[in-house]
Amino acid sequence: MSCLFTEYLLNRYGFRMGRPIRTRRQATLASLAAELGVSRTTVSNAYNRPDQLSPELRRRVLETARRLGYPGPDPVARSLRTRKAGAVGLLLTENLSYAFRDPAAVGVLEGLALACEDAGVGLHLVPASPGHEDVAAVHRAGVDGFVVYSVPDDDPHLAAVLQRPVPTVIIDQPRIDGVDRVGPDDAAAVANIANHLVELGHRQIGVLCMRLARERNDGFVTLERQSNAHFHVQRLRLEALAAAFSLAGVDWANVPVVERFDHTVDEGASAARQLLDANPQVTALICTSDILALGALAEAERRGLHVPGDLTVTGFDGIAEAERIGLTTVHQPVLEKGKAAGKLLLGASERVTPKIITLPTELRVGRTSGPPRTAEERWFGP
């Protein structure tokens, strides 16, 4: 341990235990070569092509490097020369906490990280502040490609990414012609859940959805805002719901839809409260994410509503906690989504035609959906 410590000081400050060495951090491949009386090529080879040296010479090089506190070839200089950064960038705009608090997003992140790990490349999280239009961070990122996860179609960071001369893969949204994309079959997924509710007999429904644009609008959503949503996944889900319920005779214009900017369980609860306060007749609450659904369940409990007797609640994503409590939801393979994006990107160097990967989803009926009670049952018990 003490050895690690000593070396750390030596490398970081250029001295051992208070005894300063000539100059702080000067060792370089060239200086090492000079010290050894060999050429820079040889030193470089000692690190990158061990088979091009005699083992003995190599040992000497490494040994001297150690003595001089040379930490090996500088990664940045190497990247410049080889034109490979050894990292892929990840852009997830609009509030980092959004990403890390959502297990579905974390799943994507994990999948992507695994794919990167397999390929031995780093994953560079681009600092894209929320309001802050600090596009510079995108320009500053030394990466061989970008993965963009679920951003609005008018995101300036996205525009900056597309300007960079490297391949890009978009997960979920937005859809851009000519750019690789990985996403679930949203329309089918939502149709599934809608049909499930229709068959159970629900006609009085309400919807809780995530943000539809970059500006905050915590409250009811007009039809216009629904169809102008800049997050096309949310737009698509609403459209699919509208289609399915219209077919069942429900007038979509009368279906209350409540939006939340922040994606948290608490916001889900408050959204449910807002919706139910104004529409107590609702028998089913469709949420466009499990997180929101978890909040809706909490609110149902607070109101003393029995689920699913008094209120059916459904989610979207299939996160672990939802599964543990038996939430009816649409499961999507988030890990695979991230992995697929990673693989697509890492293999994208040569391809010219863009690739679209659509992942399957699965309706998982749990304990939170059931037929609505009749008014009679509601008053007099089942």
Added chain:
Amino acid sequence: MSCLFTEYLLNRYGFRMGRPIRTRRQATLASLAAELGVSRTTVSNAYNRPDQLSPELRRRVLETARRLGYPGPDPVARSLRTRKAGAVGLLLTENLSYAFRDPAAVGVLEGLALACEDAGVGLHLVPASPGHEDVAAVHRAGVDGFVVYSVPDDDPHLAAVLQRPVPTVIIDQPRIDGVDRVGPDDAAAVANIANHLVELGHRQIGVLCMRLARERNDGFVTLERQSNAHFHVQRLRLEALAAAFSLAGVDWANVPVVERFDHTVDEGASAARQLLDANPQVTALICTSDILALGALAEAERRGLHVPGDLTVTGFDGIAEAERIGLTTVHQPVLEKGKAAGKLLLGASERVTPKIITLPTELRVGRTSGPPRTAEERWFGP
């Protein structure tokens, strides 16, 4: 949108819609300068020091850049020149899934990411495969510093990090002299929970803990393995428990401790099963993480044990789900941990004396701990 598409193709492949341009990707700061008949400095200034140019000239430069498909200064070349990578590396060895499945780890990640975002620097996840001793990834990472999160003290990646001439901050473990560290006051935290259980009257206890070393050992843990653990946080927690219960007259040598390599709810359940099968007399299960505790609760339910009547279960970390279900646990400010590490690192350039930050923890008594039932009560009801 179509505009984005066109530009993307132009930048990535060097042509517009199938019409190839001279050579694929040649535009560079120098070529731009040549085209414009100005010096490279001027072009550089157009991007980095807008105040050093006439607005008119700057407009012309940017306009020409756009026409030529010049995507702005190459980040890697810039990094080489400025000696700033604009990113910090994060090392979390030993299975990435471990990190992403554990909300406590995700919290740290989030905090760190927020700190980076504030500073406008990227967060570079170093691909450190589990068994794979691919230390090269550490050497290849173009970063200005490293944060190391909870790795064993004999981790080769850690050794490689300390060899790099950049500042380093370690979160949780290991402790290394001379290296900055951020962590909770583990000993106090564990003592708290131990005293809570002692006061409730528990003397027949069992412990579920996370991996203690790099090799897998799913099962009971000898005293020797406990005191040789390479993850000092786990070692410390066990030692603190031993101290507290010994004081209460419990012979620690007889306390069953079950270890799990993988950190998942399912493994927590199986560990609980293994422990309770062999020690049915146990009245309290102390888990060194909430994840394991969640599993223990599931197993208790499966066995028909009433919590806390038949079995008390405690966790560690204070993750959101634990809070929602009322788990008795020790809460630690994971987000702050990540943030503190980030700030420490980002401000570390000038400091020479190492800094240790200890974060407070808090015992949160929930619904899963209570006094043990007497044998009589167990058979005949409360």
Added chain:
DNA sequence: GTGAAAGCGCTAACAC
């Protein structure tokens, strides 16, 4: 098996 030469693309003094 080893070395010399030629940059990768950029920024930062400092002079004009």
Added chain:
DNA sequence: GTGTTAGCGCTTTCAC
């Protein structure tokens, strides 16, 4: 306000 000069530290043909 603009240009000249020097590298940042490395890899990579291609001769020897």
